[in-house]
Amino acid sequence: MIYIASYLHRSLIFIFLFVSCVKQDNTNELYQIFSDARQYELDTNPISATYAGNHKLNDRMPSVSNEQMDKNLNFLKSIILRLEMIQLNTLSKKDKINHKIFYRIVNSKIKSIEYKDYYMPFNADSGFHTGLARLYKAMPFKTVKNYQDYISRLLDFPRYFDEQISNMALGIKTGISIPKIVLEGYEVTIKTHVVDSYEESVFFEPFQSFPNSFTTEQQVAIRKQGQQAVMNGAVKAYASFLDFFLNQYYPNARKSLGASELPGGIDYYKFKIEHFTTLNLSAQEIHEIGLNEVSRIRNEMEAVIKSVNFKGSFSDFLNFLRTDPQFYATTSKDLLKEASYIAKRIDAKLPTLFNKLPRLPYGVAPVPEDLAPKYTGGRYVGPAEGSKEPGYYWVNTYKLDVRPLYNLEALTLHEGVPGHHLQNSIASEIDDLPEFRKDLYLSAFGEGWGLYSEYLGIEAGFYTDPYSNFGRLTYEMWRACRLVVDTGIHAMGWSRQRVINYLSDNTALPIHECTTETDRYIAWPGQALSYKIGELKIKELRKFAEKELGKEFDVRNFHDTVLGSGSVPLNVLEDQVKDWVASQKN
Template identity: 40%
Template sequence: MSNLKTWLRLSMAALPFAVLAACATKQPPEPVAVVKPSADQQLAQLFKDSDETNLRLNPINALARGDMRYADRIGDYLSDEYAAAVYQAKQQDLARLATIDRSALSPDNAIYYDVFKYETELALRFASKPLETIQTQLPIDHFYGMHTFFPDLSSGQSIAPYKTVKDYEDGLKRMDNFVVVMDRAIVRMREGINAGHVQPQVVVNNVIGQLDTIIKQGVENSTYYLPIKNMPADFSASDKARLTQAYQDKIANTILPVYQRLKTFMETEYKPHARRVPGLLGMKDGPLLYSALVEQHTTTKMTPNEIHEIGLKEVARITREMEAIKNQVGFKGTLKQFFEHLRTDPQFKFKSKDELLAAYNSIRARVDAGMPRLFNRTVKTPFEIRPVPAFIEKNQAGAYYMSGSADGTRPGVFYVNTYDLPSRTKPGMETLFLHEAVPGHHYQISLAQETPTIPDFLRFGGNNAYTEGWGLYAESLGKELGLLTDPYQQFGRLDDEMLRAMRLVVDTGIHAKGWTREQAIKYMLDNSAMGETDATAEVERYIAIPGQALAYKIGQLTIRRLRTEAEQQLGPKFDVRAFHEQVLGTGALPMTVLEAKIRNWIAVQKASV
């Protein structure tokens, strides 16, 4: 019994009998009218209920927020029950949303209503057949997949904490859940073989390589064993001994065997059926899936052909600007020769991994000094710069970001790929920091998480067109922040923008026009200063996760177009800090919703005195 209930019971027992009797003779009170919740209240409750269902179905999302209620599991992924639960939840959310009067909402809540409707309708589409079936039968690739995500999650260096004995026990239970999901993945891939939904050979080969790397780690060198090597000193001797034995047994007898089962299946049963054509154009139902993925990642109705043409035009524009910088630094030769010069000249190389990481920390200090010129708010969430974990570095991009926790206890991390160090060059470092860290992903994501007035589905969610579009837009702010004073860094910015423009061409080329892997790699080497290692990893990324790479340029073009509209229409009344607050202040919006919001803001600003 709670203290409150105990107090109430004792208080009632102490009342004089006469008072209780008097109370009993009073007339019953008039019925209290039930006040219907306002539209804003109804919407807030819907968001809360929907978010709670999402966390229950997807415990990793809760873990990422520091919500430990479901920390002993990762989810019932790839099961029929999970698919049915997601489908039912999205249907119910849309039905409840339809009962809320949008016209009665506050301006911000009207925006959130539109975002929730858009995202839920799209999610329902992917939760419905045939898209749900197709994606379930393609559960693993070398870029996304539980087989590589889970060891990182279990390393003690990711979103799952390993600070208490319960944290360690939860980690053991998650391992059991992981094994169930991995064995289920094998079943789903067998179904995919029969249905004609299989990965291309290059993806299969990369996955086999990843599995082999993890298997060869053994037990005590395993990523899964790192929490034992870093066990808190305040654990009792008995707990340390018990947990050490439990982790050794779990890794040896549960984790490594499931990796071996998966590797054997991929090599002997799956690989013979893998696609020869890398793009979705070569898979049954591939064009249907690609069309849906294009919409999901760009949040537009643009077709692959339209996006391909935009990419070609952007490549041509950026090429002209590159030529200008090549001439500025006095290089005698073609642009292609200049690319090779940047790839190979020792002045652009790093002597060590430590030198590379130190250079990024130097950039960080310069960016911090310039931020008040463009932004009104700062973020509290700390962030760190770390090398990409060794077991995934070969197939990873040049850098990526992992968000911190909303309470600031877990920092955001800017991961820098130090694999094949000679292929990593100095031009473009400033731009990469701007994209992944500040004012790019770390700033945008942390700002949303630290704004409690934003609904949780937006504080902790979003879409690629917005988040990656903002990251690419952030790259263009270098000069305004006091960076890009060196022409080689300016060229590096153009080279990074060229990468995102080429993605429009190459992703659609592979999946909608039948391009080969080799054709795509050659296109990227011919049009940029990328090294062959990076170009190969990029192309294989597009093969593995179709459509995702389109988000960057489409989102950036939208944000830049909206800024230009605001600058032209508002003239001297334009405040870049206020514009950025409008873009960032309500979380990650689909492009259609963002456009409506900014244009309404422009109209209000024009009308104000």
């Protein structure tokens, strides 16, 4: 009896130890966290839901009240706690990466709320109010309910704008505001929607036509409701915001420039550096990288000037490029035609650079008039999820005398293909990515790829004209200068004029663009660092792969590897490329 009891006791201990040592697979728990976070976003941000193809909340705008921000913060912290309970050693390699990326995203959102970024809901060229005029394009208009949802959403604009205004007023009181110096003329982005008649408002566009199934009575009734909603909802909200901006915000915005002069101090700028570069680099390290790149690129630019037998200084050559009519289109149509021609030429070269190409097409279109005066030279705009829209490469046709043709090849390759359109479209078509990664955009990866795409133009046979090659170099120099001036503004006390002078002295960018870019860097700390930092990492990894693989290196396979997992932090990208190189060797 004693023997049996002893045996049972030992057996129970063995079973307990065995069960304790068994690792529970946490994959399901991880994906449940992803799902819960996604659902929370859809439930609390109707705009995000609309663009994600979920139309249950198309009748309202989000809440951005302090109470809602506290709820968001608590929810995000609960997600972090759940992520920290996941046993990483039970996950597959892919899911360890998914966990790492998601943890980073959530942690960054927490810091953003804690630093009160939502007190500054706009920057020098865009903001919470600038994209709303195109929101209806992501909404269905097939049923009476669809139209009623849109009407209700328009009538919710005043509440939404009032919450944004309340946050901005708190920002003024606490010293968390956009610097005053970059806000001059910004009211044009608001004023364009303050109209005297609903017919002048872009928000009335959906009421211009109806499905054939609608009766005449339905059309008349909905159109009348739409007229009232546009004026009492959207226009009223923009008018209120315009009044607040001109009479309260602009006069009282902070006089300082740098992010390190906000209440969060230099730690806030460190957060922005890590957020946008995905790397642990100091402002001083980035500044030095920038200075070295500026010196290297300047030598290449001098060589181009010498090749065209220009007689004069570097400054004289820049002035020649900025003022000679041969380098500028005379009509908006001509500029768009040239951009479209470049876009088609690079299409034909893609099979030599990539194995996998996206299905989604893209178009070329002008930057909308309400955005153009304060907007950059061009930008890629992707479609809403589930829509039948293509992507678009927006070209700024405002003030043609500051839109040089010699930059257009580099700009088109960056924004269209092989740049942002190709990169984003491939990511959206990857089947085995969790939902949050299909539309994820990490700036260092995305903008680094965009700048690397400009470089790929050399291999694709572009920049044969020396002035176009100088345009490519001036774009690369521009991104190198960003490392110098962004850190200069936000960590070293540089003035606005010093930044404008640095850009105009080292690049062929028109003075107007030097000014708008400077204001962008001041109002959006850290974002400008992502381009050059990301491009340098991609080039470094390509050089590594070429050295390791020798004649077996295939640039198409390298590019497929870089883009094949969607947007990732640069340290994750490095691991993926090195794993691919090792697999090729084996």
